[in-house]
Amino acid sequence: xxxxxxxxxxxxxxxxxxxxxxxxxxxxxxxxxxxxxxxxxxxxxxxxxxxxxxxxxxxxxxxxxxxxxxxxxxxxxxxxxxxxxxxxxxxxxxxxxxxxxxxxxxxxxxxxxxxxxxxx
Amino acid sequence: xxxxxxxxxxxxxxxxxxxxxxxxxxxxxxxxxxxxxxxxxxxxxxxxxxxxxxxxxxxxxxxxxxxxxxxxxxxxxxxxxxxxxxxxxxxxxxxxxxxxxxxxxxxxxxxxxxxxxxxxxxxxxxxxxxxxxxxxxxxxxxxxxxxxxxxxxxxxxxxxxxxxxxxxxxxxxxxxxxxxxxxxxxxxxxxxxxxxxxxxxxxxxxxxxxxxxxxxxxxxxxxxx
Numbered sequence: 001x002x003x004x005x006x007x008x009x010x011x012x013x014x015x016x017x018x019x020x021x022x023x024x025x026x027x028x029x030x031x032x033x034x035x036x037x038x039x040x041x042x043x044x045x046x047x048x049x050x051x052x053x054x055x056x057x058x059x060x061x062x063x064x065x066x067x068x069x070x071x072x073x074x075x076x077x078x079x080x081x082x083x084x085x086x087x088x089x090x091x092x093x094x095x096x097x098x099x100x101x102x103x104x105x106x107x108x109x110x111x112x113x114x115x116x117x118x119x120x
Numbered sequence: 121x122x123x124x125x126x127x128x129x130x131x132x133x134x135x136x137x138x139x140x141x142x143x144x145x146x147x148x149x150x151x152x153x154x155x156x157x158x159x160x161x162x163x164x165x166x167x168x169x170x171x172x173x174x175x176x177x178x179x180x181x182x183x184x185x186x187x188x189x190x191x192x193x194x195x196x197x198x199x200x201x202x203x204x205x206x207x208x209x210x211x212x213x214x215x216x217x218x219x220x221x222x223x224x225x226x227x228x229x230x231x232x233x234x235x236x237x238x239x240x241x242x243x244x245x246x247x248x249x250x251x252x253x254x255x256x257x258x259x260x261x262x263x264x265x266x267x268x269x270x271x272x273x274x275x276x277x278x279x280x281x282x283x284x285x286x287x288x289x290x291x292x293x294x295x296x297x298x299x300x301x302x303x304x305x306x307x308x309x310x311x312x313x314x315x316x317x318x319x320x321x322x323x324x325x326x327x328x329x330x331x332x333x334x335x336x337x338x339x340x341x342x343x344x345x
Contacts, residue, residue, distance in 0.1 A: 002183040006176040007150075015155055022175070022185035023159055027168040027193040031221045034200025035214070044299075048198060050336050052297075053305035055194035057332010059167045059293055060306045061313025061325045062192070065174065066286040068314040071148050073279035086286055093291045100134055100291055107287045108280055115276065 077115060085110035123250020126235055127228075132258060135227045138288045139259045141281035142169055143266040144273075149177040153267045160263045164256065165225045167289060168193045171325055178321035191329045195296070199229050206236040207244045216245050223252035226292045301339040305332030 001009075006018050067082050074082065089107030096102040139160070146156045151173065159169050171192045175185035200221045208217060224232070231251055239247045270278065290306075297303050313328030320327075 002186075003181045005179040005181055006185075007179070016158065018176075018182055018185070019155060019158055019163075019172070022182055022189055023168065023172045024162045026186045026189035027163050027165050027196070028222060029190070030193045030195075030197040031200050031224060032218060034197040034224075035204065035217050035221045037197075038201045038204050038217075046340055049299055049301050049340060050333060051194050052198060052299075053301045053336020053339075054191055054329045054333040056293060056297060056302045057305040057309030057312070057335065058171070058188070058192045058325050058329030059195070059289060060309025060332065061328025062167055062170050062174070063286045063289050063293075064310045064314040064328070065317055065324065066170070066282070066289075069317060070279075070282065071145065072282065073275035074282060082283070085283075086290065089287050090290055090294070093294070098291070098295055100288070101130060103287050103291045104134065104284060108283065111280060111283055112276075115279075 073115075077111070077118070081111065081114040085114070121250065122239070123247040123252075124254045126231060126247070127251040127254035127258075131227050131230065132255060134284075134288060135255065136258055136262045137281060138166060138284045139262050140266045141278075141284045142166055142173075143263045144270050144278045144282055145170065145285075146173050147267055147270045149173050151176065153264065156267055157260060157263055160260055161256065164223055165193060165196065166285070170285060174325070175322070180322045184322050184326075188325045188329075191326065196224065199226075199296070200224050203229055203232050206232060207248050209241055209244075212245055220245060220248055220252065223256060226296065228252050228255055229296075299339075300343070301336035304335040304339045308332050308335035 004014075006015060063086075067086055068079055070082065085107045088110055089103040089105075092106040093099065093103035143156060146159070146169075151159075159172065163169050163172070168189050171188050172185060175188055180188070203224060204217060204221065207220065228248070228251055232248055236244050236248065266273075273281075293306055294303070297306060308331040309328040312331035313324050316327040317324035
């Protein structure tokens with residue numbers, strides 16, 4: 001069963017089970033662990049820094065994939081436009097003192113401009 | 121009630137738009153409304169949800185998906201460890217702590233870390249539960265609406281919504297990364313993940329996590345004399 005994919009078992013309970021194990025439990029276990037060990041753990045201990053680095057690297061991989069292998073209309077845009085828009089938005093985020101709206105406005109603005117220019 | 125009001129604001133709008141992008145992704149992967157809402161309500165962590173959807177589209181096994189999601193969610197533990205002392209009193213029941221911890225994610229965490237001090241300590245758990253309930257309820261509404269309407273959205277709009285996710289994740293990761301190890305890991309994952317994706321869509325994220333770990337390890341080694 002552990003080697004079966006989401007669409008591999010044709011039963012109504014299987015997708016719920018898959019999401020529960022690979023999603024709800026796999027994710028929630030860390031929040032529960034945070035409550036259980038809260039207070040007893042030194043936040044700057046090397047093992048915790050390392051654990052955070054693994055988690056950060058994995059989510060960064062998600063970001064990279066969303067930018068380089070997008071679905072839908074974005075797949076038709078050049079990769080350099082998407083990467084450039086994200087980089088410029090991130091630059092605006094840092095320059096504005098971590099204002100999320102600036103990151104979004106700049107990223108999406110460049111993306112829209114790029115898409116519209118390509119269509120004209 | 122104060123919690124409801126404190127949850128309403130720009131961060132909630134950004135989160136709702138980002139969730140709309142996620143639902144588009146889930147819908148494109150062939151995931152139904154019921155399963156999507158179940159993910160939103162009971163996972164409640166966008167990166168974990170995106171990882172799960174990516175694993176599902178890649179046809180990943182239950183084991184591989186579990187490993188990838190588990191690795192992606194470790195960062196929730198230090199977030200919970202950091203936030204709970206702000207909210208609890210010595211009398212707070214453990215059950216209440218597990219309950220509010222179950223909905224700590226980036227947006228609620230930032231609100232909790234910045235605003236909890238303005239609330240009398242004995243009301244903080246109730247206040248924070250109000251913040252969380254508002255965020256979850258609003259996004260369940262967004263998820264339902266977008267899943268039902270997604271086919272009717274202009275492709276340009278759904279594309280732009282989808283691109284909110286990398287923007288939001290990159291900015292939030294940078295803000296919550298407290299040490300150089302995490303920043304180096306961010307750069308390592310950004311490059312290694314897509315590079316490995318060329319030949320394996322199932323193990324790309326695990327490779328990105330490992331690359332992050334190696335970068336973090338090297339950074340720790342370099343920091344020590």
